[in-house]
Amino acid sequence: MRVSTKIIASIMAVFLLFSSLTAENPDVGESVEDAAEEVAEAIEEAAEVMEESIEEISDNVEDFDKNEYSDKNQKAYMGVYSKTLSLKDARELGYNEFYGILITKVVSGSAAEKQGIRPYDILMSIDGKKIYDDNSFSRFIDSYNTGDKVKLEFFSHGKIEIKDFVMGEREEKINYGKGNVTLFGRNSSKSKKYSTGYGGLSWIPVYFKTDLDDVNYLVKEFGFSKIDDSGIFLNGLGGKGIIGKSWFLGLMGVRYSNHARINKSVPDILKPGETVNVNRRMAFKMSYWGVTLDKRAALSRKFISSAGFMLGWGKYKLNFEQTYGELNWADLNEDFNSSYNNHIALKRSYILFQPKVMMMYRILSWLSVRAEVGYMASYSFKEGWSKISSGNSYEIKDSPNTDFNGLTFTIGPWFGF
Incomplete structure (x- = not known):
């Protein structure tokens, strides 16, 4: 807001200067050289202000990039697609419990892929807290931050396994003209499909x-x-x-x-x-x-x-x-x-x-x-x-x-x- 005010003030100064010269000298032709010199000086001053403003905007964007999104407490991200476990899915996979969610896809390069989570695994609990549906899974994930260490209990290929897991982060690019600002964490613009139960x-x-x-x-x-x-x-x-x-x-x-x-x-x-x-x-x-x-x-x-x-x-x-x-x-x-x-x-x-x-x-x-x-x-x-x-x-x-x-x-x- 301060930068915009400087630019507008400089332009107004040029306009007022030209108006005053015209009012004092009805015969503009007699003093055109003097008026031109003074207007040129005013324009040069406005250009300097605009140059300073551009540098200030650039510094603000850089600070925005460095500080605003370098927070260590980013929401955790596993990198899986899941759905509430149906009785049919549980029966086909030989799973006999009445809780858990089914992993349907693992994102390439995500924390889940790097730490051995596979499609058709059934995630049963996080830190001993049972997961009953997609809603409870989302609530659990929201309670952790990037880098948090948790214990996952899951059912994979006919047996129950427990492993240590480190929560990851997700990078997404948002275009701001010529540059990019990197955001970490969950994509708030993506619509969430909630479970209707079974x-x-x-x-x-x-x-x-x-x-x-x-x-x-x-x-x-x-x-x-x-x-x-x-x-x-x-x-x-x-x-x-x-x-x-x-x-x-x-x-x-x-x-x-x-x-x-x-x-x-x-x-x-x-x-x-x-x-x-x-x-x-x-x-x-x-x-x-x-x-x-x-x-x-x-x-x-x-x-x-x-x-x-x-x-x-x-x-x-x-x-x-x-x-x-x-x-x-x-x-x-x-x-x-x-x-x-x-x-x-x-x-x-x-x-x-x-x-x-x-x-x-x-x-x-x-x-x-x-x-x-x-x-x-x-x-x-x-x-x-x-x-x-x-x-x-x-x-x-x-x-x-x-x-x-x-x-x-x-x-x-x-x-x-």
């Missing part, structure tokens, strides 16, 4: 917003309190594994149940005009399960997103039971004929399709938190509800075509790598 298991809590008006109509008719349909909480288990190119295939299943019991007065069939007290029980169950397929994308080392769908099967089951008094073996036939002792089981089944998106945050290499939003769409092959008795299904006339549609939201842990 599978795991999860407890799946699901908040399901669906319409239960048809179910609640019948529940209230039998004397029970309505089921809260502001949001049904289902839970279950699920898992998935990578099948290639960040595509994951999995299975999942969740369920919900609601039980209630009441005492109710009903007309006495033996004594008209009188009532008897009976016990009634209600059980409402809903569940769904299916196959999932989704495509993941790693936004960073910590955040992973995905989009996909679930294709599966779901059902509602609604049971009502009524009993009166104690049951006696000798009187079972009479109890069977009595309207006091009854049981009815209702069911409605669906094919389900659920598109969904997910965001996952890695806390540890094996533990993450995942949040998922989806929409459940249903289709049933049969009209209305069915009654189930002795394993047989009977159509119930004029029963509603209750759907299984609604918004789903999930947040819970993910255990995997």
Whole structure:
């Protein structure tokens, strides 16, 4: 900034000098020789300033080259290309552990090549710290500097080896006009491809917003309190594994149940005009399960997103039971004929399709938190509800075509790598 100011000031001096000469001497022709001499002197002075400025710029570039990038604490560089180890790769190489990364390429002339690291070696740990994926490998490398000595544990050609390793450095040329400045360390301009993992298991809590008006109509008719349909909480288990190119295939299943019991007065069939007290029980169950397929994308080392769908099967089951008094073996036939002792089981089944998106945050290499939003769409092959008795299904006339549609939201842990 100081150099540029000198140059501009010199040019302005020439301009002002010429302007003043012209103003004082309207007849420029009479004093042109004197004016020319003074302008020439000003230009010569400006040239000297510019020459000094160029020398100063050159000195600054030299200092930049010598000092700015001669720091001894440069980030470590091994000189390998790697990927998160898949179960398929581990099986083909005869490797039986559940951690490590696969070396896919070794850079020519790098520290790794000079110290005997080869493609298809599996790097297991650095200084005793296990490596679970590309992300943990990058974090470990970032914690070392050029020249640091570490112990590498790796699997090579069927056996585990431990060797001392000295971290290297990488040189890259950046063009600054006529000269070059040599940078050491990692190339910050190169994009990093982060791992999406290769599978795991999860407890799946699901908040399901669906319409239960048809179910609640019948529940209230039998004397029970309505089921809260502001949001049904289902839970279950699920898992998935990578099948290639960040595509994951999995299975999942969740369920919900609601039980209630009441005492109710009903007309006495033996004594008209009188009532008897009976016990009634209600059980409402809903569940769904299916196959999932989704495509993941790693936004960073910590955040992973995905989009996909679930294709599966779901059902509602609604049971009502009524009993009166104690049951006696000798009187079972009479109890069977009595309207006091009854049981009815209702069911409605669906094919389900659920598109969904997910965001996952890695806390540890094996533990993450995942949040998922989806929409459940249903289709049933049969009209209305069915009654189930002795394993047989009977159509119930004029029963509603209750759907299984609604918004789903999930947040819970993910255990995997």
